[in-house]
Amino acid sequence: xxxxxxxxxxxxxxxxxxxxxxxxxxxxxxxxxxxxxxxxxxxxxxxxxxxxxxxxxxxxxxxxxxxxxxxxxxxxxxxxxxxxxxxxxxxxxxxxxxxxxxxxxxxxxxxxxxxxxxxxxxxxxxxxxxxxxxxxxxxxxxxxxxxxxxxxxxxxxxxxxxxxxxxxxxxxxxxxxxxxxxxxxxxxxxxxxxxxxxxxxxxxxxxxxxxxxxxxxxxxxxxxxxxxxxxxxxxxxxxxxxxxxxxxxxxxxxxxxxxxxxxxxxxxxxxxxxxxxxxxxxxxxxxxxxxxxxxxxxxxxxxxxxxxxxxxxxxxxxxxxxxxxxxxxxxxxxxxxxxxxxxxxxxxxxxxxxxxxxxxxxxxxxxxx
Numbered sequence: 001x002x003x004x005x006x007x008x009x010x011x012x013x014x015x016x017x018x019x020x021x022x023x024x025x026x027x028x029x030x031x032x033x034x035x036x037x038x039x040x041x042x043x044x045x046x047x048x049x050x051x052x053x054x055x056x057x058x059x060x061x062x063x064x065x066x067x068x069x070x071x072x073x074x075x076x077x078x079x080x081x082x083x084x085x086x087x088x089x090x091x092x093x094x095x096x097x098x099x100x101x102x103x104x105x106x107x108x109x110x111x112x113x114x115x116x117x118x119x120x121x122x123x124x125x126x127x128x129x130x131x132x133x134x135x136x137x138x139x140x141x142x143x144x145x146x147x148x149x150x151x152x153x154x155x156x157x158x159x160x161x162x163x164x165x166x167x168x169x170x171x172x173x174x175x176x177x178x179x180x181x182x183x184x185x186x187x188x189x190x191x192x193x194x195x196x197x198x199x200x201x202x203x204x205x206x207x208x209x210x211x212x213x214x215x216x217x218x219x220x221x222x223x224x225x226x227x228x229x230x231x232x233x234x235x236x237x238x239x240x241x242x243x244x245x246x247x248x249x250x251x252x253x254x255x256x257x258x259x260x261x262x263x264x265x266x267x268x269x270x271x272x273x274x275x276x277x278x279x280x281x282x283x284x285x286x287x288x289x290x291x292x293x294x295x296x297x298x299x300x301x302x303x304x305x306x307x308x309x310x311x312x313x314x315x316x317x318x319x320x321x322x323x324x325x326x327x328x329x330x331x332x333x334x335x336x337x338x339x340x341x342x343x344x345x346x347x348x349x350x351x352x353x354x355x356x357x358x359x360x361x362x363x364x365x366x367x368x369x
Contacts, residue, residue, distance in 0.1 A: 006362075008320075008358055009362070011320075012329060012358065013060050013063075013064055016060055016069075017066075017069075019036070019327050022035060023038075023327075025079075027039050027076060028327065029042075029043070030342065031346055034325065034326035034327065035326070045082045049347075049348055050076075050079075050080050051097040051100035052100060052351075053352075054100050055100030055104060056348070057069045057073035057076065058101075058104040059352070059356055059359060059365065059368075061073060062365075062366035070108075070109075080101055080102075083097070084121065084124070092125060092147075092149075094122075094124055094156065095150075095155060096149075096152065098118055098121040099118075100352075102118040102121065103159060104366065108366065118156070118160070119163065122157055133202025135175075135179040135197065136150055136172070137199075144198055144199040146184070146196075147193060148193055148194075149222070149225050150176065151225055154172075154233070155232050157170065158173055170236070173236075174239075177230070177233050179195075181230075183195040184207075185226065191219075191223045191226045192210075193209065193219050194215075195208075210222070212266075213271070213337050217267045217269040218252075218269045220256070221280060223249055223268070223281070223285070224280075227288035228287055228291060229288075230243075230246035230249065231292045231295070232369050235294075250292060256268045257282070260277070261314050262311045262315075263282055263319075264278055266278040276334050276337065276343055278332070279315050282311045282312075286353065287308075289304040289308040290304070290308050290360045290361070292304050318332070319332040328348075328351065330346060330347075330351050331344065332344045333346060333349075335347065
């Protein structure tokens with residue numbers, strides 16, 4: 001295992017150094033015609049993926065100590081901070097945005113402004129809590145919607161409680177996790193994307209399709225968010241029910257990918273055609289499985305680690321692009337099933353989780369969540 005992990009990590013660092021020069025301060029998302037544009041210009045400072053490039057830079061800085069990675073990561077953090085100053089349309093993805101930037105910055109350097117920025121983001125996230133329904137609202141234009149991705153974002157609230165000693169953040173996160181578990185995790189371990197509630201009464205209404213095929217399908221990236229998110233929530237609370245949930249979802253996910261060479265389909269219940277993959281789901285799940293391996297017995301831990309390695313190795317063999325001329329490392333990511341322009345393309349978060357998983361295997365990952 002060590003040889004191929006070391007090889008991939010060296011290539012990742014080299015490629016990120018080249019991409020950093022290509023970007024020259026811009027924030028990447030999807031490379032079109034081989035090069036990243038600036039997603040802050042195209043989709044706004046508050047676009048949900050804007051933190052992943054900063055997080056990637058912090059990960060490679062933590063393992064290389066190259067000052068240019070640190071300096072560029074801080075530039076990215078400051079670009080995002082304009083969204084906090086004008087938070088009209090801010091959303092639950094503040095976790096993705098500032099755990100990977102400001103909180104990572106604080107963890108590494110102790111920078112006090114980064115600390116204050118992280119707490120500001122956590123307060124905005126806590127302010128999204130619907131008391132009647134016991135959930136965090138995903139988006140402002142749908143005040144009764146909850147999405148599975150939120151299991152990653154609530155980690156910002158656990159961090160805030162640890163830092164301040166204020167239990168309110170943790171209690172909000174845990175109440176939200178319980179709501180997600182009740183309404184979005186199915187008995188077979190598959191996961192829905194969006195649950196709709198009455199914003200006034202908090203009553204559950206229905207599941208919605210979101211980025212999967214339908215309300216009752218199994219969007220693979222949502223299943224991956226759930227594996228990692230519930231595993232992290234167990235880390236934070238040590239409540240066994242979250243560990244059991246993460247394991248149940250992991251079992252479902254692992255069974256599904258055995259049928260596609262350990263590279264997830266975009267939706268596990270999609271029609272046969274078009275046959276779409278989503279490598280980003282695999283990268284996220286690999287990190288989740290490695291997190292799970294820390295909290296279970298040795299036999300189960302070895303199985304989770306082996307599955308993660310199979311996902312990473314299979315994906316790297318089929319979908320990596322190490323060339324300097326084109327941006328993006330991991331291809332084959334599908335943003336959404338009903339969005340053909342984003343079928344099987346490189347996605348910045350696939351590169352982030354690929355790198356985090358490799359560093360986890362070497363026990364050198366910066367803990368960002």
